[in-house]
Structures are given as C-alpha cells and as structure tokens.
Amino acid sequence: xxxxxxxxxxxxxxxxxxxxxxxxxxxxxxxxxxxxxxxxxxxxxxxxxxxxxxxxxxxxxxxxxxxxxxxxxxxxxxxxxxxxxxxxxxxxxxxxxxxxxxxxxxxxxxxxxxxxxxxxxxxxxxxxxxxxxxxxxxxxxxxxxxxxxxxxxxxxxxxxxxxxxxxxxxxxxxxxxxxxxxxxxxxxxxxxxxxxxxxxxxxxxxxxxxxxxxxxxxxxxxxxxxxxxxxxxxxxxxxxxxxxxxxxxxxxxxxxxxxxxxxxxxxxxxxxxxxxxxxxxxxx
Amino acid sequence: xxxxxxxxxxxxxxxxxxxxxxxxxxxxxxxxxxxxxxxxxxxxxxxxxxxxxxxxxxxxxxxxxxxxxxxxxxxxxxxxxxxxxxxxxxxxxxxxxxxxxxxxxxxxxxxxxxxxxxxxxxxxxxxxxxxxxxxxxxxxxxxxxxxxxxxxxxxxxxxxxxxxxxxxxxxxxxxxxxxxxxxxxxxxxxxxxxxxxxxxxxxxxxxxxxxxxxxxxxxxxxxxxxxxxxxxxxxxxxxxxxxxxxxxxxxxxxxxxxxxxxxxxxxxxxxxxxxxxxxxxxxxxxxxxxxxxxxxxxxxxxxxxxxxxxxxxxxxxxxxxxxxxxxxxxxxxxxxxxxxxxxxxxxxxxxxxxxxxxxxxxxxxxxxxxxxxxxxxxxxxxxxxxxxxxxxxxxxxxxxxxxxx
Numbered sequence: 001x002x003x004x005x006x007x008x009x010x011x012x013x014x015x016x017x018x019x020x021x022x023x024x025x026x027x028x029x030x031x032x033x034x035x036x037x038x039x040x041x042x043x044x045x046x047x048x049x050x051x052x053x054x055x056x057x058x059x060x061x062x063x064x065x066x067x068x069x070x071x072x073x074x075x076x077x078x079x080x081x082x083x084x085x086x087x088x089x090x091x092x093x094x095x096x097x098x099x100x101x102x103x104x105x106x107x108x109x110x111x112x113x114x115x116x117x118x119x120x121x122x123x124x125x126x127x128x129x130x131x132x133x134x135x136x137x138x139x140x141x142x143x144x145x146x147x148x149x150x151x152x153x154x155x156x157x158x159x160x161x162x163x164x165x166x167x168x169x170x171x172x173x174x175x176x177x178x179x180x181x182x183x184x185x186x187x188x189x190x191x192x193x194x195x196x197x198x199x200x201x202x203x204x205x206x207x208x209x210x211x212x213x214x215x216x217x218x219x220x221x222x223x224x225x226x227x228x229x230x231x232x233x234x235x236x237x238x239x240x241x242x243x244x245x246x247x248x249x250x251x252x253x254x255x256x257x258x259x260x261x262x263x264x265x266x267x268x269x270x271x272x273x274x275x276x277x278x279x280x281x282x283x284x
Numbered sequence: 285x286x287x288x289x290x291x292x293x294x295x296x297x298x299x300x301x302x303x304x305x306x307x308x309x310x311x312x313x314x315x316x317x318x319x320x321x322x323x324x325x326x327x328x329x330x331x332x333x334x335x336x337x338x339x340x341x342x343x344x345x346x347x348x349x350x351x352x353x354x355x356x357x358x359x360x361x362x363x364x365x366x367x368x369x370x371x372x373x374x375x376x377x378x379x380x381x382x383x384x385x386x387x388x389x390x391x392x393x394x395x396x397x398x399x400x401x402x403x404x405x406x407x408x409x410x411x412x413x414x415x416x417x418x419x420x421x422x423x424x425x426x427x428x429x430x431x432x433x434x435x436x437x438x439x440x441x442x443x444x445x446x447x448x449x450x451x452x453x454x455x456x457x458x459x460x461x462x463x464x465x466x467x468x469x470x471x472x473x474x475x476x477x478x479x480x481x482x483x484x485x486x487x488x489x490x491x492x493x494x495x496x497x498x499x500x501x502x503x504x505x506x507x508x509x510x511x512x513x514x515x516x517x518x519x520x521x522x523x524x525x526x527x528x529x530x531x532x533x534x535x536x537x538x539x540x541x542x543x544x545x546x547x548x549x550x551x552x553x554x555x556x557x558x559x560x561x562x563x564x565x566x567x568x569x570x571x572x573x574x575x576x577x578x579x580x581x582x583x584x585x586x587x588x589x590x591x592x593x594x595x596x597x598x599x600x601x602x603x604x605x606x607x608x609x610x611x612x613x614x615x616x617x618x619x620x621x622x623x624x625x626x627x628x629x630x631x632x633x634x635x636x637x638x639x640x641x642x643x644x645x646x647x648x649x650x651x652x653x654x655x656x657x658x659x660x661x662x663x664x665x666x667x668x669x670x671x672x673x674x675x676x677x678x679x680x681x682x683x684x685x686x687x688x689x
Contacts, residue, residue, distance in 0.1 A: 094378040
C-alpha cells in the first residue's frame with residue numbers, strides 16, 4: 001500500500017520532471033543545469049510576486065540559463081500554471097496594453113530585453129543580459145519560437161475569449177481571473193474585457209460553469225450582497241440589474257451554464273453591449 | 285480596470301454609506317474619503333494606530349498588501365475604510381500593479397495615504413545572496429523613476445530595496461548611496477529593506493548600517509525561527525527602526541492540497557500581539573478579507589480558540605526539517621533521520637527527485653530499516669510521522685539512477 005501511495009505521489013512529480021525535456025538547445029549557446037521551483041519555494045526566486053502565480057494555480061517553474069561566447073546570457077523561465085486559462089490569466093495580468101506583440105505561441109510581446117508569451121498551460125518568460133548584434137527583442141523572439149515549438153499545446157488563446165464582441169473593445173484588456181473576481185469570493189473563473197462607449201469604461205465578463213444550477217447560484221450569491229433593482233427572473237434569460245456596493249451597477253444574464261454581465265456606468269448602454277455579447281455567445 | 289465611475293443617481297456619499305454598510309457596523313467608518321476630498325486634510329484616524337519607528341508616521345495596525353489585487357475598487361474601499369497604507373513593488377505584475385494604484389491614487393489628496401514600493405537592486409548571485417557587479421545604481425534609479433511614473437506620484441513614503449537575504453546585500457554601498465540620494469531629493473521619504481529569508485541577519489545589518497528607517501520582514505506563527513525573528517524585531521524597534529510585517533498569513537493553508545485553511549484572524553492577531561510591529565500588510569483580494577481585517581484591528585486579542593487554531597494538525601506538520609537532531613537518540617536503529625527528512629523535503633517539497641535519491645543512497649540505510657520496530661519510538665519536535673516518511677522515501681532506492689535526472 002505504501003508503494004502504491006509512493007507511486008501515486010511520484011506520478012505528478014515525474015510528470016513535472018518532464019518539463020525539463022521541453023527546454024531547447026540554442027545554437028551557439030551553452031546551457032546551464034536547469035533548476036526547478038515548486039509552489040512551496042517559488043518565493044525564493046521571485047519574492048512576493050510569487051503570490052499571484054500561486055493564485056493562478058502555479059505548478060512548477062523550470063528555469064535555465066543560456067550563455068553565449070559574447071557573454072550575453074538568456075534566462076528562460078517556464079511557468080507551468082496547470083491550464084491554458086490559468087496561464088493566460090497570469091500572462092494577462094502582466095502584459096502591457098500597448099507594446100510590440102508577436103504571434104508566438106498563443107500570443108507574445110517583447111520589451112527591450114524581455115520577451116513573454118503564453119501557450120497551453122505555460123507562461124514563458126525570456127530575458128537577456130548583455131549585448132547582442134541585433135535588436136534584443138528580435139533575438140529573443142527567435143528563441144521564443146524555438147521554445148514554443150517544443151510546447152505540446154495548441155497555439156490559441158482560450159476559446160471563450162472569442163465570444164467577446166470586437167467592436168469598442170479596448171486593446172489587450174482581456175483578462176482571466178481564477179478566483180475572487182471583482183473582490184467577491186463567490187466569483188471564480190471569469191474572463192473579462194473592457195469597452196469604451198461614449199468616453200466611459202464598461203467591463204464585460206463571462207464565466208462558464210459546470211451546470212445551469214451552478215450558474216444560477218452565482219446570481220443568488222451576488223444578490224445576497226447587491227440589491228436587485230428590477231425583479232426579473234434570470235431563468236427567462238432576462239437581464240438582472242444589481243447595485244454592487246463596491247463595484248457599482250452590474251447587469252447580469254444567466255444563459256444555461258453561462259454567467260455573463262457588464263459593469264455599467266450607464267445601464268442603457270450597458271444593456272445594449274450585453275445584448276451584443278449574448279447574441280455573439282449564442283452564435284458560438 | 286478603472287475605479288468605479290461616478291454614476292447618475294448613485295453619488296459617492298451613497299456609495300460610502302451602502303457600499304461599506306457591512307463595515308460600518310464595526311464602528312470605524314467615517315466618510316473619510318468624502319472628508320479628505322472636501323477639505324484636503326488628512327482624515328482623523330479612526331482605526332487603531334501604531335507609530336512606525338522614528339519616522340513619526342502613524343499607521344493603522346493592519347494595512348494593505350496590494351500585490352495580488354487588480355481591483356481598484358478594492359483599494360478604494362480600503363482607503364475609504366481608513367487603511368491609509370498601501371504596499372506594492374516595481375515587479376508586481378510587471379508594473380501593472382503600480383499602474384493600477386496610480387489610477388486610484390490620482391483621485392486622492394497626497395497627504396491622505398502612505399505608499400511603499402520596493403525596487404530590485406539588480407542581478408544577484410542566488411547562491412551567495414550578494415549583488416553581482418552588474419547591479420548598477422543607475423539602473424536602480426531608472427527603475428525607481430519608472431515606479432514613480434506608474435504610480436503618478438512625486439515621492440513615495442517608503443522605498444525598499446527589494447528582497448535581500450544577506451548583510452552584504454542589505455548594505456551594498458552603491459545601492460545604499462543611490463537610495464540616500466533619493467531621500468535627500470525628497471523622492472523617497474524613508475528608506476528600508478524587504479526580506480523573507482535570513483531575516484535576523486538582515487535586520488542586524490540594518491542596525492549596523494544605520495541608514496535604513498524601516499524593515500519589511502516576513503513574520504508569522506509558522507516560521508521555524510520565529511523567536512529569532514521576534515528578537516531581531518525587538519532590537520530594531522529599540523533603535524527606532526520601524527517594523528512592518530509581511531507573509532503574516534503563513535501560506536493560508538496547512539497543506540499543499542489546500543484542503544486545510546489556516547485561521548486567518550488568528551494568524552494576523554498572532555503578529556499584532558507583538559507591539560514592536562507597527563503594521564502588518566496581508567494581501568487583500570476580497571471585500572470579505574477587508575472586513576475581517578477591520579474586525580481584527582478592533583478586536584486584536586486572541587481568544588483561546590484562536591490560540592488552539594494555530595496548532596498544526598498532525599498531518600500538516602510541514603515539510604521542512606529544522607535539523608534539531610532531537611530525533612537521533614530516539615531511534616534504536618540509529619537512522620540518519622535529519623538527512624532522510626531533508627531527502628523527503630527534496631522529493632515532496634521541491635520535487636527534486638534526483639537530489640532526493642542521491643541523499644537516500646548516500647545515507648546507506650537498509651531497504652527496510654524499520655523492520656523489527658513495532659510502533660515508532662521517535663517523537664519528532666515538529667510532529668513529523670518519521671516512520672511514515674522514511675517508508676515513503678525509500679522506494680527511491682529502487683528507481684534506476686539517471687531516470688530522475
């Protein structure tokens with residue numbers, strides 16, 4: 001029985017160890033011995049920044065350095081966040097609204113001497129120390145592509161993001177929050193994006209639950225702390241308006257297993273946006 | 285996300301009244317936000333306060349670690365409730381955290397809040413904990429300038445050198461001089477270091493250096509060396525160095541599987557019981573946590589149940605052997621238990637099976653070292669199930685070498 005338990009415990013560790021095989025060799029560079037960090041000791045590498053990675057389901061960091069004869073050094077950090085949604089969520093927390101973006105993995109961007117991208121359950125960060133003979137971001141982009149090729153995952157962002165309307169959406173405003181969305185413990189696994197309408201900011205959000213009952217429960221929980229302005233039944237798919245004491249006016253719809261809504265400075269414009277959203281979701 | 289925008293028919297005063305209704309019952313609330321906006325004066329403190337060493341700053345006993353939060357409404361609610369001290373860092377969310385705070389704070393009078401940020405010193409040798417020659421003070425100043433820009437502030441109240449764990453790093457002269465220059469320029473009112481390993485050494489270095497005004501240190505009931513940390517805190521406080529506590533919630537869960545939550549109130553109260561701590565900065569990601577922290581400030585004394593709640597369940601004794609060797613004379617087979625427990629930590633904590641296997645092989649224990657023993661006679665000081673862990677570790681001997689590399 002103890003052997004069985006050992007093997008059971010060993011499995012995830014062995015699987016985690018397989019991330020080492022994802023590390024590429026880089027032409028012209030010498031590769032250091034990789035290191036790995038678990039949830040218990042991630043803070044030793046990235047201090048308090050580790051808390052957010054942990055909040056996004058962090059499993060393991062695989063870290064390696066590549067040294068070039070010119071004394072340039074590239075650090076590759078491969079964060080296994082456990083799922084494409086979590087990896088995108090962590091990536092979305094750090095990516096800039098404006099910047100130089102590249103089609104690497106599902107999406108990537110470069111700034112000066114760093115290049116970050118996400119693919120599948122991985123959030124990958126590259127950084128350069130020292131000098132190279134070309135634009136550092138292009139140098140790192142090439143390396144990022146080599147890394148991305150080895151990651152066994154689709155090169156696409158989570159599909160629920162496709163449900164968000166494109167018109168009026170603020171660029172790179174899409175995020176995924178695993179837990180405590182909008183500061184409420186009953187709101188988990190939400191995608192969201194910001195929209196600009198008549199100079200004001202609206203935030204659309206969407207979560208797909210396991211069952212319609214789970215989706216309905218979200219509304220019930222929210223209604224416990226936020227008075228409902230109009231007495232409408234969510235079961236009819238109608239919009240419910242809540243006054244969240246901390247986040248303002250919320251318009252919500254529950255459609256089967258989906259909870260979708262908008263933080264809305266103007267309820268009328270918000271309703272229109274939500275309607276567009278619901279129609280797009282229905283067409284998926 | 286921008287802070288909740290003003291809406292027709294939902295003016296700010298109503299927001300304060302209804303939005304913080306659950307918090308108002310705690311008796312702390314006054315329309316702080318409204319007051320400071322109206323008069324520009326620093327609001328009267330209604331939360332329990334402690335002085336931050338010689339800085340003269342008075343801070344609420346519980347403040348807000350912002351590192352996990354991307355919700356400006358949560359930050360605004362904390363400020364409105366009287367939590368006037370916010371902690372962030374240059375690297376959190378690659379700058380997005382500071383930017384989010386900048387959006388919130390631009391709406392507020394500068395004197396109505398205190399803000400601390402941490403700036404990394406630069407490349408560091410992770411083995412020695414010392415800065416490498418590439419750790420440039422110019423780049424440190426550039427990072428600081430970027431932080432100020434993101435925060436939309438002219439100065440920060442506290443600037444920390446981020447994440448040091450050695451005396452050499454804490455007192456690294458090029459960076460010390462850069463920080464002093466910022467203080468002289470008025471862009472950082474007070475200077476500090478942040479640390480979450482080797483904390484007593486770092487704190488003693490701060491005392492020796494005489495430059496830093498504040499230390500931000502990990503401090504919680506689960507630290508193996510908490511008595512040493514406590515003593516170092518006392519030494520600092522006696523010399524007027526302000527102490528701010530982080531990592532106070534001790535990992536939030538007893539276990540890796542996150543099935544056994546730690547009593548958060550008890551954990552926070554444990555830290556606040558040390559009067560040498562000026563404030564604690566637990567991370568806040570929900571309004572419920574904010575409410576709980578306000579309650580703790582109002583009722584900081586630990587109850588008997590809360591004291592008991594800080595005793596770890598046997599199965600949650602943790603992974604890190606403190607190498608106290610209390611176990612050694614208790615084992616009739618003279619097993620090298622501290623080495624084996626380190627191996628266990630590498631296997632199940634760090635998931636470094638290759639190293640764990642090396643340690644098991646090097647220990648030269650028999651395949652079944654507990655044979656002949658009925659009940660294990662070893663009583664580990666940390667409550668580890670020694671026999672169980674040895675049994676769970678030994679199968680590594682059977683795994684072919686090289687398979688785990």
